[in-house]
Amino acid sequence: MPVARRRLDAPAPLRLWHLASLDAPTVAVVWALGFAWAARVKLPPWVPVLLALVAWTVYIADRLLDARNGLRTGEIQRLRERHFFHHRHRKILGSLAVASACIAAWIVFSLMPAGALERNSLLAAAAVAYFSGVHTSRRLPQVLTPLLSKEFLVGVLFTAACVQPSLSRAAAGPGEPPWPPIAVAAYFAALAWLNCQSIERWESEAAEQTGKALVARKGTSFSPYMNPAKPDRALASEIQNSDNSRLICSSAPAVLLTLAGLLQAAVLLPIEPRTAALVAAGTLSALLLALLDRLRNRFTPLALRSAADLVLLSPALVWPIALLCR
Numbered sequence: 309m310p311v312a313r314r315r316l317d318a319p320a321p322l323r324l325w326h327l328a329s330l331d332a333p334t335v336a337v338v339w340a341l342g343f344a345w346a347a348r349v350k351l352p353p354w355v356p357v358l359l360a361l362v363a364w365t366v367y368i369a370d371r372l373l374d375a376r377n378g379l380r381t382g383e384i385q386r387l388r389e390r391h392f393f394h395h396r397h398r399k400i401l402g403s404l405a406v407a408s409a410c411i412a413a414w415i416v417f418s419l420m421p422a423g424a425l426e427r428n429s430l431l432a433a434a435a436v437a438y439f440s441g442v443h444t445s446r447r448l449p450q451v452l453t454p455l456l457s458k459e460f461l462v463g464v465l466f467t468a469a470c471v472q473p474s475l476s477r478a479a480a481g482p483g484e485p486p487w488p489p490i491a492v493a494a495y496f497a498a499l500a501w502l503n504c505q506s507i508e509r510w511e512s513e514a515a516e517q518t519g520k521a522l523v524a525r526k527g528t529s530f531s532p533y534m535n536p537a538k539p540d541r542a543l544a545s546e547i548q549n550s551d552n553s554r555l556i557c558s559s560a561p562a563v564l565l566t567l568a569g570l571l572q573a574a575v576l577l578p579i580e581p582r583t584a585a586l587v588a589a590g591t592l593s594a595l596l597l598a599l600l601d602r603l604r605n606r607f608t609p610l611a612l613r614s615a616a617d618l619v620l621l622s623p624a625l626v627w628p629i630a631l632l633c634r
Contacts, residue, residue, distance in 0.1 A: 315605070315606060315607055315608045315611070316606055316607050316608065317607075317608045317610065317611050317612055318607075318608070318610055318611035318614045318615065322611075322614045322615075322618065323610060323611075323614060325614065326390065326610070326613060326617060327389065327390050327393040327610075328393070328401070329364060329367040329368050329390070329394070329401075329615040330364070331614070331618075332363045332364065332366075332367040332466075332617075333359070333360035333361070333363040333364045333367075334360075334621065335617060335620045336359050336360060336363040336469065336470055337351060337356045337360050338623050338624050339358060339467070339470040339471075339496065339620075339623055340355070340356055340359050340470045340471075340473060340474070341347075341356060341591070341623075341627075342586050342589070342623030342624075342626055343470060343471045343473075343474040343475075343489075343492070343493075343586070344473065344474045344487075345582060345586070345626060345627075346474075346492065346580070346582040346583045346585070346586040346626075347474040347475070347477075347478040347489060347582075348478070348582070348584050349473075349474045349477045349478050351473055351474070351477070352419070354415050354419045354420075355473045356419075357415065358412055358415045358416065359469065359470065359473070361408045361409075361411055361412040361415070362412050362469070363466075363469070364404075364405070364408050365408045365409045365412065368394065368401050368402070368404070368405040368408075369405055371390055371391055371394040372394050372395070372398055372402060372405075373403065374386075374387065374391050375387060375391040375392065375394055375395040375398075376395075378391065379395065387450050388511055388609070388613075389609070390613075400456070424597060446543060458504070459501055459504035459505045459508060460501055462500065462501075462504050463497050463499075463500035463501030463502075463503075463504060464500075464501075465500070465502050466497075466499050467493055467496045467497040467500050468493075468497075470496070471492075471493045471496070471605075472555040473487070475489055475493075487574055488569045488579065488580045488583045489583070491576070491583075492572075492576075492583050492586055492587055492590075495565075495568070495569060495572060495587055495590055496590055498565055498568075499565065499593055499594055499620070500620075501591050502561055502565055502594065502597055502598065503593075503616055503617070503620060504560060505561070506562070506597055506600070506601060506616060507612075507613055507616050510601075510604055510609065510612055510616075511609055511613065513518070513604075514609040553595050555621050558603055559598050559601045562595070562597045562598030562601060563598050564592040565591075565626060566591055566594040566595045566598060569587055569588070569590055569591030569594055570588075570591055572584075572587050573585075573587040573588045573591060582626075585626050586623060587625055589622040589623045589624075589626055590622065590623065591600050592619075592622045592625070593619050593622040596619035596622070597616060597619060600612060600615055600619070
């Protein structure tokens with residue numbers, strides 16, 4: 309009888325980085341600086357600070373609302389460890405989110421130019437529309453669900469917020485093609501969507517497997533507040549075989565995005581070497597997401613979720629190149 313493989317957990321600092329919603333502002337700052345470097349734009353120091361504060365506020369609020377709605381409606385099977393962490397520490401995190409929002413508002417009204425304020429108001433309106441659509445009981449028409457899913461909206465809005473400061477300050481010279489910044493923004497939006505979509509699928513599979521294991525052992529349903537027992541060896545082997553049959557299909561989007569990134573980087577290299585380098589860094593993220601998908605049964609759900617966000621920091625690899633180019 310095959311022995312169930314022990315899953316690897318994330319180190320404590322990495323778990324806290326994810327559970328406290330510090331992953332989103334970190335990725336946002338790294339992406340924004342990467343876009344600025346590729347566009348040959350020097351961002352004022354308050355821009356990445358503002359981006360980090362807004363991202364942290366939004367993600368804390370999103371997870372607190374998800375936790376509240378899930379606990380209020382009894383749909384706790386939809387909640388993950390990060391939601392329960394935010395619910396347990398809701399007073400501290402809520403206070404930090406309010407303070408972060410107040411500092412962000414001060415930066416906006418004190419340091420942001422009027423023209424930038426008008427442009428960012430559109431992005432803010434889109435974020436408000438996202439919250440109103442995701443955290444209400446209204447359901448979208450079925451034909452619009454794939455295009456307006458939470459994962460798709462997060463990918464588009466997150467990338468737009470990161471690239472907008474650079475695009476608004478970049479000035480294309482005569483004869484320079486205008487499409488490279490748009491192409492790289494579209495690629496990173498697809499990467500952000502892939503990250504969200506992969507995490508949602510992994511966590512749904514993990515919750516389903518845990519439920520099957522507990523039902524098989526106890527004949528009862530489970531609660532995320534419980535300390536779930538380890539599944540029997542036979543059940544673990546059955547789950548392993550079931551997952552292996554879906555590996556190729558589930559990894560396909562990440563593999564396709566990797567190939568698309570390599571092609572885009574090759575096309576951009578003679579025209580915009582910096583943009584090509586940034587896309588190549590994003591390609592590494594897509595490749596690592598594909599690898600995580602293949603090895604997902606070797607990690608705990610929390611470790612897998614944390615690693616999926618960690619690999620999005622690959623644009624930081626262009627920083628040594630940026631220092632050499634000065």
